Amino acid sequence: MxxxxxxxxxxxxxxxxxxxxxxxxxxxxxxxxxxxxxxxxxxxxxxxxxxxxxxxxxxxxxxxxxxxxxxxxxxMKISAKRVADGRFIRQALECAIVRRAATSITPEQLLALEHNLHRQTLAAQNNQIREFLALDDEFHYLLTQIANCTLAWETIETIKATMDRVRFLSLSEVSPPESLIEQHYLIFEALKGRDPDAAERAIHEHLQEMIYSITPIALQNTDWFEAE
Missing domain, CATH: 1.10.10.10 (Winged helix-like DNA-binding domain superfamily/Winged helix DNA-binding domain)
Structure with a gap:
């Protein structure tokens, strides 16, 4: 520790x-x-x-x-089944969150998201992986604040713990920070345009990333995953 x-x-x-x-x-x-x-x-x-x-x-x-x-x-080792279940639940929650956020977001809240995205970019450029992950979490937490549903973040934070281990292992050629930042910007632009449908599509695609990364990450780190 x-x-x-x-x-x-x-x-x-x-x-x-x-x-x-x-x-x-x-x-x-x-x-x-x-x-x-x-x-x-x-x-x-x-x-x-x-x-x-x-x-x-x-x-x-x-x-x-x-x-x-x-x-x-x-x-414990990482359970691919638990990762998949957590992603499914998180996706349902966050799709609802961004839809609500898109209808109520203020200019001040947009600035806070944009500032976060600038910091994400700097962290990625400087290869500060832990800082990037913290800012990634902050971005999603801000969405729950904008939607006036911070209780949702407590649920998300618990169910995504196993997902976060895969996120850390995948921040290389599988899911580099730069591609995640691009996805975050798509969410941001949809919110800026106050478009709930576009916001939902953007965050749905963003969270689908876990499906594509889990298999190659498990193959590269067999000792870290449960045999299922």
Whole structure:
């Protein structure tokens, strides 16, 4: 786990530990099969084991770890089936979100999206993969804000945890940032034109990317995927 992680007063301790561990699992810092130690993590953050245990439960709900009684908590391999199911659910949610956003978006909100896209471009140009992924998430989070449905983001963030591992592995020749940015701009232009149909088509195509990338990524990283 990164040495730069420090607890703050901004969120409950269990949520912060969950986010730290989630990030390290998603960006492949912690590989599948790794045993996560309650004792080691509680010592690292100078907390009791209870918030660590709660973080593990939330990670299990997101499909990132498996808690085995008397054996421990292990980072799971990626399930292609879970990725496909998550993409299906996320696509349904986000298509509805952009339709609503297209009818209510303000000039200020368009500027916020455009600023985000400029930062995405800079991150891609500088090969800052983790920064790009964070900005990608921010773009989709902003859509839920524009649609006045931030609760949807909480659902999306949970179901996309396994998808995010594939996203990180695919940010090369399979799904380079530049192509994802182009797709984001298509969504942005549809919102700018206040066209719900075009916005829905654009985000539908954007999220279809996961279907095309999962097979080559699984073939390139067989040790990371479950045999299904």
């Amino acid at each position: 990164s040495e730069s992680y420090n607890l703050t007063n901004s969120l409950p301790v269990n949520q912060q530990i969950y986010h730290f561990l989630r990030k390290d699992i998603v960006d492949c810092t912690i590989p599948p099969g790794t045993l996560l130690s309650e004792k080691e993590i509680s010592t690292r953050f100078c907390v009791s084991r209870q918030p660590v245990r709660e973080a593990f439960i939330k990670l299990a709900e997101a499909g990132l770890v498996q808690i085995l009684p008397q054996r421990g908590t292990f980072v």
